[in-house]
Amino acid sequence: MIINGVHIDETFAEAFPMRATRVIVTAQNLKWAYHAAQAMTGFATSVIACGCEAGIERELGPSETPDGRPGVSALLFAMGGKGLAKQLETRAGQCVLTSPTSALFAGIDEGEQIPLGKNLRYFGDGFQISKRIGGKRYWRVPVMDGEFLCQETTGMIKAVGGGNFLILAESQPQALAGCEAAIEAMRKIPNVIMPFPGGVVRSGSKVGSKYKALPASTNDAFCPTLKGQVRTELSPEIESVMEIVIDGLSDADIAKAMRAGIEAACGLGAANGIRRISAGNYGGKLGPFLFHLREIMA
Amino acid sequence: MTALTFTLKSPLQQRLDVSPLVPDVLLGKSEKEIALLPLQYGNRRIAAAELFDIEGSDAESVCISGSPKLDFAGRAMTRGALKIEGDAGAYLGMQMKGGRLCVSGSAGLYAACELKGGLVEIAGDTGDLLGAALPGNKKGMSEGIVIVRGSAGDRVGDHMRRGSILIEGRAGAYLGARMTAGTIAVRGDIGPCAGYAMKRGTLLLYGSSSAIGATFNDCGLHTLGFLPLLLKGYEGLNTCFSDPQARCARVRRLAGDLSVQGKGEILLVA
Numbered sequence: 001m002i003i004n005g006v007h008i009d010e011t012f013a014e015a016f017p018m019r020a021t022r023v024i025v026t027a028q029n030l031k032w033a034y035h036a037a038q039a040m041t042g043f044a045t046s047v048i049a050c051g052c053e054a055g056i057e058r059e060l061g062p063s064e065t066p067d068g069r070p071g072v073s074a075l076l077f078a079m080g081g082k083g084l085a086k087q088l089e090t091r092a093g094q095c096v097l098t099s100p101t102s103a104l105f106a107g108i109d110e111g112e113q114i115p116l117g118k119n120l121r122y123f124g125d126g127f128q129i130s131k132r133i134g135g136k137r138y139w140r141v142p143v144m145d146g147e148f149l150c151q152e153t154t155g156m157i158k159a160v161g162g163g164n165f166l167i168l169a170e171s172q173p174q175a176l177a178g179c180e181a182a183i184e185a186m187r188k189i190p191n192v193i194m195p196f197p198g199g200v201v202r203s204g205s206k207v208g209s210k211y212k213a214l215p216a217s218t219n220d221a222f223c224p225t226l227k228g229q230v231r232t233e234l235s236p237e238i239e240s241v242m243e244i245v246i247d248g249l250s251d252a253d254i255a256k257a258m259r260a261g262i263e264a265a266c267g268l269g270a271a272n273g274i275r276r277i278s279a280g281n282y283g284g285k286l287g288p289f290l291f292h293l294r295e296i297m298a
Numbered sequence: 299m300t301a302l303t304f305t306l307k308s309p310l311q312q313r314l315d316v317s318p319l320v321p322d323v324l325l326g327k328s329e330k331e332i333a334l335l336p337l338q339y340g341n342r343r344i345a346a347a348e349l350f351d352i353e354g355s356d357a358e359s360v361c362i363s364g365s366p367k368l369d370f371a372g373r374a375m376t377r378g379a380l381k382i383e384g385d386a387g388a389y390l391g392m393q394m395k396g397g398r399l400c401v402s403g404s405a406g407l408y409a410a411c412e413l414k415g416g417l418v419e420i421a422g423d424t425g426d427l428l429g430a431a432l433p434g435n436k437k438g439m440s441e442g443i444v445i446v447r448g449s450a451g452d453r454v455g456d457h458m459r460r461g462s463i464l465i466e467g468r469a470g471a472y473l474g475a476r477m478t479a480g481t482i483a484v485r486g487d488i489g490p491c492a493g494y495a496m497k498r499g500t501l502l503l504y505g506s507s508s509a510i511g512a513t514f515n516d517c518g519l520h521t522l523g524f525l526p527l528l529l530k531g532y533e534g535l536n537t538c539f540s541d542p543q544a545r546c547a548r549v550r551r552l553a554g555d556l557s558v559q560g561k562g563e564i565l566l567v568a
Contacts, residue, residue: 067527068545103523129498129561130479131524132460133531140524149523 001294003263005270006277008293013164013258013279016287018047018077019084020159020249021114022057022107025096026071030059036099037072040091044076045196046245048205048216052078052087053161053247055193066105067149073107075193077161077247084156085114092150093120100145106136106154117141117150160289163246163254166204166222166278167265168238174273175240176200181268182244182261189260191253192246201243207282219280238275251289259296299356301381302332307351310367312340313387314349317370321378321397324357364403372399375416388425391418392432394442404448408432413439413461417535420444426451426470429463429482439463439480445537452489455482458499464537474501477562481528483539496555496562504567514554514564521548522565 001008025040027033037056044054054076065071076091078084096104097120106116121128121139129140137152167182169175183199186192194200209217220226221233222241234241244261248254268274279293280286304319315338318324324332333347346352354361357378362371364384371387372380376395385403389411396416404422410429428450429439438457449467455474463482471489474482477499484501490508493501502525526545533540549565 066530067523068530127561129500129563131481131500131528133524133528138524138527140522146520147523149527 001297003266003297006266006274008297009276009278010294011279011281012293013291014282014284014286015160015162015254015289015291018079018159018161018247019081019156020075020077021084021088021154021156022073022075023154024060024065024071024073024105024107026065026067026069026103028069028101030070032099032101033071036096036102037074039095039099041074047079052076052084053195055195057193067103077159081112081156089115089119092116097123097148103149105151108155108157111155111157113153114156116152116154118152120150157249159249160251160254161247162287163248163258163291164243164280165258165262165293166241166243167274168241168276168278170237170239170273170275172240175242177272178265178268178274179242179244181264185260185264186257189257191249192257194244194246196245199244201245204243204280243280255291255296258291262297300354301359301361302354302357303361304350304352304363306363306365307349310365313367313369314339315370316362316368317373319360319362320372320375320380321358321360322376324360366406410439410444412437413442413444415441417442418444420446423448424450426453427456428454429458430456445535449486455480464532464539466538474499485538493555493562493564495558497559498561501564503564510552510564513557514552515556517551517553519548519550519568
């Protein structure tokens with residue numbers, strides 16, 4: 001399959017089951033909502049060493065937030081419910097509770113409920129106030145700028161992590177331009193995040209390493225500077241490869257985002273150095289969700 | 299289907315317990331069974347059809363013609379709608395768990411006492427001890443919403459535990475006395491001793507208040523983030539409290555009652 005001169009490999013991306021939640025961070029204005037949400041979703045690129053994968057899903061207007069202020073929604077993913085609850089609590093406590101004018105609400109009502117303000121409330125040292133509004137419990141925690149308002153719990157649901165595709169280009173700037181175009185298109189798709197910096201990963205990994213302590217190591221088959229040293233997957237003209245990783249609330253959400261991203265990258269086409277689209281395929285060992293590139297783009 | 303309507307044949311001479319006239323009891327009953335339903339009238343029991351003309355068939359929506367002697371309307375009801383055309387007596391909506399109870403006139407003492415859920419709407423005034431605990435009990439209203447379009451008497455929300463009471467008119471003395479939690483909002487003026495011995499909870503006051511007790515300390519003027527959320531929760535209830543423009547009001551926060559736990563608050567809208 002070739003789209004605008006870009007070869008789509010006959011391969012698939014492998015993804016695995018995760019647990020996810022959505023939270024809504026509001027503040028006096030969008031700038032401060034972003035400060036809180038960016039801090040909360042920082043250092044959350046990969047579950048390999050971050051504990052969770054998280055990112056900002058989209059901006060919310062005042063009419064879309066519970067307290068009528070501007071806000072952003074963020075998605076957090078982890079391999080298990082316990083880990084997700086721990087990460088959410090730590091990050092909310094360190095990054096949202098501390099951020100001026102912020103408030104924190106559940107973005108998913110269904111599913112198992114995990115603590116949001118349930119334990120953070122103790123920061124109020126006994127001066128915290130509970131309010132039940134519309135059947136939901138909120139906590140008002142007195143803080144130095146006024147009150148930190150936080151919903152007691154948020155819903156946790158089953159989700160999918162690790163959807164991905166690779167953009168292979170003739171040069172590093174061209175690979176990055178392809179990724180930027182893809183990310184811009186993918187940010188418009190709801191229920192997904194691309195957790196890596198700017199949505200792009202340059203350090204794609206394979207499972208395992210020659211060093212026993214490491215669970216993952218560089219994907220040498222796609223490293224252009226190792227073309228002559230290893231069994232490479234790259235043809236001579238490929239000088240740079242970048243990956244886009246997608247976590248979604250369902251496999252359909254990931255497929256939709258992948259299609260939008262690949263379409264946008266292919267939009268630049270071979271004329272702009274984008275030569276191939278491939279995917280992280282681990283022979284079916286990584287997870288049960290397989291995203292066949294050609295089926296997605298058909 | 300039209301609402302199941304009970305129209306009084308003549309003015310009541312004694313107090314009448316209409317607690318069986320709720321959807322929970324009436325659903326599934328035949329016309330004859332409803333007509334023979336025994337009601338406590340003064341010191342005797344009497345069939346419903348002797349006091350009321352009964353029309354309609356929709357037992358999910360019950361309508362009763364009102365009287366100040368009509369006690370226990372909507373007691374412990376859990377579903378459907380009950381409308382009182384005119385006034386209601388004491389213990390309106392007592393221990394009600396769900397559904398919607400509307401009174402087009404006024405209600406007597408102990409309206410919505412020990413309410414556990416649902417919506418109680420009183421178009422006129424109401425007597426003392428709205429949403430309170432019954433004498434000897436320590437748990438007042440524990441869930442649900444009460445709307446009073448007129449004014450309320452003394453000791454509104456005595457021992458109140460949760461839920462919201464919205465009073466568009468005035469309220470009497472000892473508003474929110476001994477409250478454990480919950481919210482009471484009053485648009486008009488209130489009487490003395492508001493928040494007496496309240497442990498937690500919120501009194502949201504828009505009108506002028508008599509001197510607040512010395513056991514409440516001033517915490518200053520604030521814009522509280524939870525207020526827009528709270529008032530947005532009253533949307534669709536058609537009260538003055540759900541007015542979008544009123545949501546961003548600044549309030550003076552008084553903490554108390556410091557003679558007990560001191561975790562309650564009186565919010566005076568600036």
